[in-house]
Amino acid sequence: MPKRDTAQRRHAILAHVNAQGETSVETLASRFAISEVTVRKDLNVLERSGLLLRRYGGAAPLPQEMLGDSVPSLSPGKRAIARAARARIREHNRIIVDSGTTTAALIGELNGLRGLVVMTNSLTVAAALRELESEPALLMTGGTWDPHSESFQGQVAEQVLRGYDFDQLFVGADGIDLERGTTTYNELFGLTRVMAEVAREVVVMVEADKIGRRIPNLELPWARIDTLVTDWRIEDAAAAAIERHEVTLVVAEAGDNDQGS
Numbered sequence: 001m002p003k004r005d006t007a008q009r010r011h012a013i014l015a016h017v018n019a020q021g022e023t024s025v026e027t028l029a030s031r032f033a034i035s036e037v038t039v040r041k042d043l044n045v046l047e048r049s050g051l052l053l054r055r056y057g058g059a060a061p062l063p064q065e066m067l068g069d070s071v072p073s074l075s076p077g078k079r080a081i082a083r084a085a086r087a088r089i090r091e092h093n094r095i096i097v098d099s100g101t102t103t104a105a106l107i108g109e110l111n112g113l114r115g116l117v118v119m120t121n122s123l124t125v126a127a128a129l130r131e132l133e134s135e136p137a138l139l140m141t142g143g144t145w146d147p148h149s150e151s152f153q154g155q156v157a158e159q160v161l162r163g164y165d166f167d168q169l170f171v172g173a174d175g176i177d178l179e180r181g182t183t184t185y186n187e188l189f190g191l192t193r194v195m196a197e198v199a200r201e202v203v204v205m206v207e208a209d210k211i212g213r214r215i216p217n218l219e220l221p222w223a224r225i226d227t228l229v230t231d232w233r234i235e236d237a238a239a240a241a242i243e244r245h246e247v248t249l250v251v252a253e254a255g256d257n258d259q260g261s
Helices: 003-020 025-032 036-048 076-086 123-130 155-161 190-197 236-243
Strands: 053-055 058-060 094-097 117-120 137-140 144-146 151-153 166-171 175-177 181-184 199-205 217-221 227-231 248-252
Touching: 003 025, 003 036, 025 036, 025 058, 036 053, 036 058, 076 199, 076 227, 076 248, 117 123, 123 137, 151 190, 155 190, 166 190, 190 199, 190 217, 236 248
Parallel strands: 094 117, 094 166, 117 137, 166 199, 199 227, 227 248
Antiparallel strands: 053 058, 144 151, 175 181, 181 217
């Protein structure tokens, strides 16, 4: 069976389980006219991708507390940054979108881009991707669920990432240390570093009010960052400091709906 048909079938199985709740292997085999062996293989793949939970004899949807808010509210800065970041993506690119509200804002801008492959460790991002009309091919890291970052982390996720190569990584940050790089409150930042290793361009998406914020945990040093996208509120001194690190600085302008915010 072609890979496209397999992916479509697994997508349909996932949609069925999410709609109907806990479902048996026997029911899925009958519903999709495939063998129970094939169903079990599909369910195992979906579970490793972090999209459902295996149960004895079947599968169940992920609990709501793991999904978080499906539509996080977006500030004017996040919307502008998402538009500017989207302008850097070409059709058929292979991209990674890290967890976070700023990076998640990018997903709504991807409609119309054909042939994208998107890897993520975020269920929120994955759910948003499935809502797009031009739905990209979705890859998930799987791994250990981290409730603090609401994302998958850990060695399993790192091993999955190292099996691929990507054109771009889009990643956020809790803070931007003008001397060191991106910083985070989260102690689990190893996966972000692996994401940067396997991407040809690392794009940091961050609102201007986080620039200059010093946090103890260094996530990505400036040497690992290619581009930083921020909003119109960035100060001139901060912009100059970033550019001294030979990082491309993209300043997103406010849109018509962002004026006065």
